[in-house]
Amino acid sequence: MVSLADVRAHNATLKSLAPNLVAIFVGGTSGISHYTALEFARNTRSPHIYLVGRNQTAAANITAELKSINSSSTVEFIKKDVSLLRQVDEACKEIKGKEKKVNLLFMTVGYLTLKGRNETEEGLDHKFALNYYARARFMHNLAPLLDAAAKDDDSKATLSRVFSVYDPALGKNRDFNFSDPSLKENFSVRNCATHGSALGNFAMEHLAKQWPNTSFIHEMPGIVETRAGGSLWLKALYTVLSPFSVDKKESGERHLFAATAPRYAPRAKADSVEGVVDGADGIKGSGHYHLSWNGETQASTKRADKMRAEGAEAKLWTHTTEVFRKICEEGGKY
Template structure:
């Protein structure tokens, strides 16, 4: 089970998590949080804790299930009667729908304090191409997530520059797995895996490409911190699928309980030790993904342990992996989002 519970960094105790989360009530009212994939699983568990521990939060849930969103909206309003909850119905496996969701938010908000993303799909099928020419799984795990960041980075920066120091939270959390691709070299001749697709390659590419792109964002937007987190084994909406039920029954003793998962993800989303690059010198800041203290980009385990650089990642960095990956990503965005074409 080492892949589910990687042993790296220093775990954060649940008591410390809960003490910190309770202190969030001292932050300014009206923090804005966006949960992409917020109608089920880890995003839902985290949205609950965000609503429970903050004052008059403004919460956006982005997903496809309007029925669940209506129920969850009422639940969150019950948890915190001062909260404002909005649902944006979009299939964000399509980049154009990502742009539409972001535009809706930009029309209503001047700042974003937290962008929290868990979108993905579990499938044993091979390449499943969307109308935009990308594999659906790969789009959700990489291209769509990075497009959300690119679109909303100005609003995250605005939040970081708030005149009220109690309102300057600015963070991106992508829940996937930084360790899958940390020591694997992507196929730079076919980054989108149009010709060489396999589920294993897709998982490794999505992980490695997130790692380097988040590192780029941390440098470009030094007042926002960027976290790529491995969630451990958590019961999500997948457990309701008949094919997955036997697996979840067998794994139940190893699962992180839903509330604890939400609490730990709220900690990752707000704790000061995962500070942006601009605050690297503050006390208690941990080592970033590139091995530099307070680099603004962090690889975290499910229990909050931060992991530094790996040998392969270091070699790839020296070989210009970040620029190669971002050049490809921009090509995809230009073809699909700007030209309205198919990659």
């Protein structure tokens, strides 16, 4: 476990980075993205923060909060329903029109539901689209800008990281149905969680090789109260679990640490970083990392190793690009 004292000591050093770091928080109008954005603003110089979400009122409140913490920060809200991949493309196009680099892509978008399959107009389950496909599309679209940040001429501004908050363990401890990756025929809440996790794991494994100057992190955040807990039964659950939960500010601090700490180095730079940790595939500094809420790495499992040996990385990314092609390039439905 990374101690909170060590987390805070590291975060306090971030002002030594060059100013004007660019961070994008997808799902940034609530919960963990909100808490992390606050700490990002608090600990960096003149940051440029993008909040991507649907809630204009929440975004206005958070923007004011961020500006009160750091008056030199620039905050922009991009209103999009990112359960639709074509709207993800619109958000990315807007960012690309304004920025030449992105230092941090931080994604928490999703929601809690026990309902069955609920297809969007693009043919994907709504929950599944948020848990995986939208995140994968953001990573795919913004990878060149993240790579540009990694190659910045100013050596102090080489932060380049993708951070997805979900749960990597689900995808490497349960069986994956390769014949039905998008769960058209075999949808359940459990299967959706498993597939979203596994697809996220192997997408990051693939992208860490394709873009070796960027780190990719998939993290299980622990129990943190979010706006998703608005229903009465979830509020009651949070009350019961409160002794085991992570405080909102601590969650933001820990996520900022994991999103910036050198120990989770990109593949291309790992050899030069002291204390770099093992990647999700068991290889030190492989550039893609599975983390627990407290910053500790999660080891690979026999099931994950078996999937890897069966070519899961290539198979699942091929499926992902097929979804992208049908929806985003052809303008159709998957």
